[in-house]
Amino acid sequence: MHIFDHKKELMFFLQKERNNNRTIGLVPTMGALHEGHISLVKKALLENDLVVVSIFVNPTQFDKKDDLEKYPRNLERDLKLLGLVSENIIAFIPSVDEIYGKDIKSKTYEFDGLDKVMEGEFRAGHFDGVGTIVELFLRTVLPNRAYFGEKDFQQLQIIRKMAASKKLPCKIIGCPIEREPHGLAMSSRNERLSKTTREEASFIYETLQSAKSKFGTESAKNITDWVKDGFEKNPLFELEYFQIADEDTLTPMLKKQNDTKYRAFIAVYADGVRLIDNLRLN
Known part of the structure; x- marks a missing residue:
């Protein structure tokens, strides 16, 4: 496995590989790798000669700031995990200075409203930060394909919008959510949950599944009210939002349209940790 921490060295290495007609996949992560990340890496390896x-x-x-400081980090374990998957993996581990220099701020993007709902409503500037780093990685690696998990489905749609608007020659591929045995969507943040809460967090996925079963016969308002009532009765969790939205535009569903794909989105606090999930409804 090759390891790089400088953009120019990585770009020089990858250009030689492209000159030999080797295809390149990209899996952007924030570390604290788990089986969800590894599933993306394995799919990328199946479809490309090399994976960054x-x-x-x-x-x-x-x-x-508190969320940034508490975000789990275990680089040694991450590299060991990647090394067990394949020797055709290239790890890119830049420092903050390498990426931003002394001016740590994001660019500003126009996402046509995709960033104004759900996560965007509760996390100011979040998607500008996501767009900034993903655009930089896409321009640095110049991959044939880049892979993102559907747990962050709103993020996936925003990255697709950004890549298209910037005319970046890369296929953005969404991959199914990987779940823990009790249904909780895999996330690096799960490591911060107590054992009991982590097991009880199956309640989140069970709620989404019940919402899906109700979707055929009940209105979005009735389902949303039912979800809110369920969380009010469960002291372990604090519901931040539940939203049924058009999968493509992410606009909230007002009246069901037969030719539209809908998805339920949810954000919940547990043990002070913010958890998100989603599920296609039709």
Whole structure:
């Protein structure tokens, strides 16, 4: 496995590989790798000759300093895990200075409203930070394909919008959510949960599944009210939002349209940790 921490060295290495007609996949991560990340890496390896896995905790996408400081980090374990998967992995581990220099701030993007709902409503500037770092990685690596998990589905749609608007020659691929045995969507943040809360967090996925079963016969308002009532009765969790939205535009569903794909989105606090999930409804 090759390891790089400077952009220019990585770009020089990858250009030689492209000159030999080798295809390149990119899996951007913030480290604290788990089986969800590894599933992305394995898919990327199946579809490309080489895979770049970036490990970078991006400061500009955190709206709370405390959340940035508490984000789990274990680089030694991450590299060991990647080394067990394949020798055709390239780890890119830049410092904050390498990425931003002394001016740690994000660019400003126009996402056509995709960034104004759900996560965007509760996390000011988050998606500008995401767009900044993903654009930089796409321009540095110049991958044929880049892979993102659907747990962050709103982020996935925003990255697709950004890549298209910037005319970046890369296919953005969304990959299914990987779940823990009890249903909780895999996330690096799960490591901060107590054992009991982590097991009880199956309640989040069970709620989404029940919402899906109700979707065929009940209105979005009735389902939302039912979800809110369920969380009010469960003292372990604090519901931040539940939203049924158009999968493509992310606009809230007002009246069901037969030719539209809908998805339920949820954000919940548990043990002071913010957890998100989503599920396609039709």
